[in-house]
Structure formats: structure tokens, C-alpha cells
Amino acid sequence: MNFNHILQEIEKADPEVYEKVSGRRNILKSFGSKVALAALPIALGSMFKKAYGKTTGTVISTLQFALELEYLEYNFYHTGYNTGSNTTASLIPANDRPGFAIIESEEKMHINFLRTTIDTLGAVPFTPNGYTGDPITGNPYSPASYDFTAHGAFTTFSNYGSFLDLAAALEDTGIRAYQGQLPNLLANTNGVLTSAMQIASVEGRHASFVRLVRRFYNTPTFQYGNKPWITTNFPPSVPLQPNYMGEDNTVQKGVDITSLTGFTGYITPAAASEAFDEPMDEATVRSLIASFKL
Amino acid sequence: MKLDLGSDNKQIAETGVMHDVSRRRFLQFAGGIAGAGLIVSSCRKTPPDTQFIGRGDTALINYLYLIELVLTAFYTQANNTPYYGLTESELQLLADMRDHEYAHRELLKKILGDTAINRVVTNLSPTTFADRTSTLTNSAFLEDLAVAAYNGVAQHFTDTGYVLLVAKMATVKARHAAYSRDILTANTPSDSGVVNNMGLDRAMSPQAVMAALSPWIETKLDYTTLPG
Known part of the structure; x- marks a missing residue:
């Protein structure tokens, strides 16, 4: 076995490998003729642990961020679902309640899934400000942690239309947040890359449901521009515009989608933007949810 | 051999x-x-009448391209011969879904260049396009399958630059799936068949997806290079 050749291959695959360990010379020193052939796999294993093992911290903080978003979404739906539900006038009308019940229960499942995954990776799961329950098994409902009116800026729980606007924005932003975090999960430690995609697509279903309800809300027929998908950077309401910045992107992998041929002529900018959801970075997402947190 | x-x-x-x-x-x-x-x-x-989808990332992109070939064929037909009882809203969104699938298909084709499989013949006989239930059931089936395919394939790419691309497409497939499900049966953006009790959508292996997709493709394909 030519050990130098192995190092060359690693080097080709990852030019920065020596910055992650301690220089090629040191590797060669430690793996020189003194290392018995039988011990080579162990030595290699420890080298790679050194080079790539520290990514676990990034994975955990990424999952914590996801958990924070799931707490926010769950509390939003739980509060909305129970607003006025014991009276004749509930915020969410009877026709839409079963769908919102599914969404709320799936957000709760996401919380439980992320809590368990973070616990398995050896960290204490995130809890929102003012939360008093057990971080792993406690009831995730935490009314003291949120103000979904953003200090009176939105009539979230007193007007169903406002509730739907914010629901759509939270789901769409949730999708964008997950996509923005995928670069941190590429190693797929414990399958987290795949899990994150599996959660994001469930948020995609939620967004579609909420948007379809909005499409028919309070109009005689339907609102032509409101669709289950995001058209350019069109927001549900003007104050939610910042949640949609960048959604009008039409260039994917260096290819302008509007230069491609569709069913009739070139693909339109509207279709090109609808066909792809766009990632959003953590700092932007945090700035967008900040006003709902107490 | x-x-x-x-x-x-x-x-x-x-x-x-x-x-x-x-x-x-x-x-x-x-x-x-x-x-x-x-x-x-x-x-x-490879037998002369069988198409080989390639190796590595090329095989994975060709695999997604195949799914998009089926989806574009499906929605082209669904739009050309729309089901009875189609509403104005449904007409608009059915055309939208077709156009999104074209965007996905043509992008993948562009990425593949001359490594794209060609001469693929799809089979739409599982669907009765004049019938609303049949069309929407099959639309939901194909979109649910596409979600599972995109979610399951991401981890296999050697060039991780493709991961974000497939994720961007996967959530739009999920939007389609939930929409078709919801207009078929109100208030069902998902059910336990596609979202498990951990709140996770499906992630299927390429081989499992190809098996589910086989009734929709007539062309013989050699896809043994896809992960199981």
C-alpha cells in the first residue's frame, strides 16, 4: 500500500485538509515507517476525526436554530387554533380547522424530532425565552415567549385575514431558513441533511395549504395573484415584503431559467421564480422573527 | 460478463x-x-435498445431528469385535455404546475448537456385525464413521489452544489403535492402515508423511486448505477 498515494488522493479531494490537521509534514511524521501497517486504519481514523470531527458543533447550532423556528411556528398555530374556539366565533373557521390541526400537530412533531436529535448529539435542546418546561419532554406551548402581533403592528389573532398573511409568511420563511442552513448539514451526520429536507418539504405542504386558503379568503371567486407557490417576491401583505426579498431570483446553477424553452416560448420570470424556493441566511431570518419574540 | x-x-x-x-x-x-x-x-x-443513465452525479441528475420528463408529459396532457369540472382557479394552477415542471426539466437537461438521456417514451395510461379524481390522484402520486425522490437523492451527490438546487425544487414539489391533495380532499395537505409520526416527509432511495415510476416509462433503462 502506497501511503503517499493515499495522501495525494485526500489532498486532491480536499485541498484544505492540512489546515484541518497539522500540516502534511506532521502527518507524514506520525504515519512514517514507525506506524505498523495494522495500526494504519486507526491512525487514519484519528486523523479524520481531527480534520472533520469539529463540524458537530455547527450541526448542533444549526439544529438549534431550526428548533427555535419550529417553536415559533407551533406557538403561532396553537394560539391561533385556540383563539375563540370555545365561543361561536373562532378565529379559524370550521371549514379550515382540520387542515390547521394537521399543520399544528406536524409542527409539534418537528419540535420533538429536533429535540431528540439534538439530545442524541449530546447537547441540551433550545428553549424559548421564559419557557419553564423540560427541554426534551416538556409541552412546547409557551405563551410567555411570543407576541405575534409584533407589539400591535399586526392584528394576527383578531382578524383571520391577518392570521393567514402571517401564516403564509412564516411557512415560506421557514422553508427559506431550512434551505439556507443546508450548507451546514452536508456531512449528513446522523442523517440530518436528509431529515432537514424532509422537514422543509412538510413546511412546503403547509405553505401550500395556507396559501390556498388565502386564495379563496374573503373574495367572491379567488385572488388571481395568490397561489400555493411564491410568485416573484410578491408578499401576502406589504409589511411582510422583507420576508420575500430575493424570491424573484431566476438564475439557478448559473442558468437563467427565463432563457430556457417552456411549453409556450421562453419560461416566464413568474414561472421561473415560482419553480424554485430560495434560501435565506440565518441573520436575515432572525431579524424577521425578532419582533415576534418576547 | x-x-x-x-x-x-x-x-x-x-x-x-x-x-x-x-x-x-x-x-x-x-x-x-x-x-x-x-x-x-x-x-x-448494454443492450442496444436500453439506455444507460450514466454514473455518479450524472446518473443522479439523469434520474431526476427522468422524473421531470414524466411530470412534464403528465401536465402537458392534463392541460391539453383538462378534466371535466375544471374551475378557473384550477385551470390557472394546472398551467402553473406544467410550467414549473418545464423549468425543472429544462434546467436539468441544460446541466446534463450531451450526457442527458434522450428518446425516452413516457406512458400516461395510469391516468384518465377526462376524470378529475384520476388526474388529481395521479398528480398527487407523482408529486409525492418527486418529493421523496428529491429528499432521498440529495445525500448521494459528490458535488454538493447540487444539494441546494434539489432542495429548492423539492419544496416546490411539496407545494404541488399538497395543492393537488387539498383540492381533491379538502384539508389534507398531507396524511400519514407521506408524512410520518415524526413530521418527516418521505425520502426514498433512487432504486425504490424507479420501481414506483416504472409504469410511467416505456423506454428500457439501465439504472443499476443508482444507489439502492
């Missing part, structure tokens, strides 16, 4: 500890040493 070109892919998939492109590529290399003989020669016998 039976050549199993899928073995090196399988080797990587089963390793379960890969961390990024570099690690994956290293393991591919290391696997070759450990398996001593898993790396096979490049000669391959």
Missing part, C-alpha cells in the same frame, strides 16, 4: 459516516482499496 457498477455507489451509501465531498471521495477511494476489486473496469454491456 456481469458488471456491477453500482457497487462503488453502494459502498459509499452504506458507509454512513461521510461528511462532505472530500470525505465521500476519499471513502470511494478507500473503499476501492478495502474491497480490493470493487473498482470495476469501464467496459459495459
Whole structure:
């Protein structure tokens, strides 16, 4: 076995490998003729642990961020679902309640899934400000942690239309947040890359449901521009515009989608933007949810 | 001579500890040493009427391209001969879904260049397009399957630049799936068949997706290089 050749291959695959360990010379020193052939796999294993093992911290903080978003979404739906539900006038009308019940229960499942995954990776799961329950098994409902009116800026729980606007924005932003975090999960430690995609697509279903309800809300027929998908950077309401910045992107992998041929002529900018959801970075997402947190 | 070109892919998939492109590529290399003989020669016998979808990332992109070929054929037909009782809203959104699938298909085709499989004949006979229930049921079936396919394939790419691309498309497939489900049966953006009790949508292996997709494709394909 030519050990130098192995190092060359690693080097080709990852030019920065020596910055992650301690220089090629040191590797060669430690793996020189003194290392018995039988011990080579162990030595290699420890080298790679050194080079790539520290990514676990990034994975955990990424999952914590996801958990924070799931707490926010769950509390939003739980509060909305129970607003006025014991009276004749509930915020969410009877026709839409079963769908919102599914969404709320799936957000709760996401919380439980992320809590368990973070616990398995050896960290204490995130809890929102003012939360008093057990971080792993406690009831995730935490009314003291949120103000979904953003200090009176939105009539979230007193007007169903406002509730739907914010629901759509939270789901769409949730999708964008997950996509923005995928670069941190590429190693797929414990399958987290795949899990994150599996959660994001469930948020995609939620967004579609909420948007379809909005499409028919309070109009005689339907609102032509409101669709289950995001058209350019069109927001549900003007104050939610910042949640949609960048959604009008039409260039994917260096290819302008509007230069491609569709069913009739070139693909339109509207279709090109609808066909792809766009990632959003953590700092932007945090700035967008900040006003709902107490 | 039976050549199993899928073995090196399988080797990587089963390793379960890969961390990024570099690690994956290293393991591919290391696997070759450990398996001593898993790396096979490049000669391959493919019957002349069978199309080979390629290796590595090319095979994965061709696999997604195949799904998009079925979806575009499906929605083109659904729009050309729309079901009875189609509302104005449904007409608009049915055309939208067709156009999104075209965007996905044409992008993948552009990425593949001359490595794209061609002359693929789809089979739409599972659907009665004049019938609303049949059309929407099959639309939901194909979109649910596409979600599972995109979610399941991301982890296999050597070039992780494709991961974000497929994620961007996967959530739009999920929007389609939920929409078709919801207008078929109100208040059902998902059910326990597609979202499990951990709140996770499905992630299926390429081989499992190809098996589910087989009634929709007439062309004989050699896709043994896809991960199982």
C-alpha cells in the first residue's frame, strides 16, 4: 500500500485538509515507517476525526436554530387554533380547522424530532425565552415567549385575514431558513441533511395549504395573484415584503431559467421564480422573527 | 460478463459516516482499496435498445431528469385535455404546475448537456385525464413521489452544489403535492402515508423511486448505477 498515494488522493479531494490537521509534514511524521501497517486504519481514523470531527458543533447550532423556528411556528398555530374556539366565533373557521390541526400537530412533531436529535448529539435542546418546561419532554406551548402581533403592528389573532398573511409568511420563511442552513448539514451526520429536507418539504405542504386558503379568503371567486407557490417576491401583505426579498431570483446553477424553452416560448420570470424556493441566511431570518419574540 | 457498477455507489451509501465531498471521495477511494476489486473496469454491456443513465452525479441528475420528463408529459396532457369540472382557479394552477415542471426539466437537461438521456417514451395510461379524481390522484402520486425522490437523492451527490438546487425544487414539489391533495380532499395537505409520526416527509432511495415510476416509462433503462 502506497501511503503517499493515499495522501495525494485526500489532498486532491480536499485541498484544505492540512489546515484541518497539522500540516502534511506532521502527518507524514506520525504515519512514517514507525506506524505498523495494522495500526494504519486507526491512525487514519484519528486523523479524520481531527480534520472533520469539529463540524458537530455547527450541526448542533444549526439544529438549534431550526428548533427555535419550529417553536415559533407551533406557538403561532396553537394560539391561533385556540383563539375563540370555545365561543361561536373562532378565529379559524370550521371549514379550515382540520387542515390547521394537521399543520399544528406536524409542527409539534418537528419540535420533538429536533429535540431528540439534538439530545442524541449530546447537547441540551433550545428553549424559548421564559419557557419553564423540560427541554426534551416538556409541552412546547409557551405563551410567555411570543407576541405575534409584533407589539400591535399586526392584528394576527383578531382578524383571520391577518392570521393567514402571517401564516403564509412564516411557512415560506421557514422553508427559506431550512434551505439556507443546508450548507451546514452536508456531512449528513446522523442523517440530518436528509431529515432537514424532509422537514422543509412538510413546511412546503403547509405553505401550500395556507396559501390556498388565502386564495379563496374573503373574495367572491379567488385572488388571481395568490397561489400555493411564491410568485416573484410578491408578499401576502406589504409589511411582510422583507420576508420575500430575493424570491424573484431566476438564475439557478448559473442558468437563467427565463432563457430556457417552456411549453409556450421562453419560461416566464413568474414561472421561473415560482419553480424554485430560495434560501435565506440565518441573520436575515432572525431579524424577521425578532419582533415576534418576547 | 456481469458488471456491477453500482457497487462503488453502494459502498459509499452504506458507509454512513461521510461528511462532505472530500470525505465521500476519499471513502470511494478507500473503499476501492478495502474491497480490493470493487473498482470495476469501464467496459459495459448494454443492450442496444436500453439506455444507460450514466454514473455518479450524472446518473443522479439523469434520474431526476427522468422524473421531470414524466411530470412534464403528465401536465402537458392534463392541460391539453383538462378534466371535466375544471374551475378557473384550477385551470390557472394546472398551467402553473406544467410550467414549473418545464423549468425543472429544462434546467436539468441544460446541466446534463450531451450526457442527458434522450428518446425516452413516457406512458400516461395510469391516468384518465377526462376524470378529475384520476388526474388529481395521479398528480398527487407523482408529486409525492418527486418529493421523496428529491429528499432521498440529495445525500448521494459528490458535488454538493447540487444539494441546494434539489432542495429548492423539492419544496416546490411539496407545494404541488399538497395543492393537488387539498383540492381533491379538502384539508389534507398531507396524511400519514407521506408524512410520518415524526413530521418527516418521505425520502426514498433512487432504486425504490424507479420501481414506483416504472409504469410511467416505456423506454428500457439501465439504472443499476443508482444507489439502492
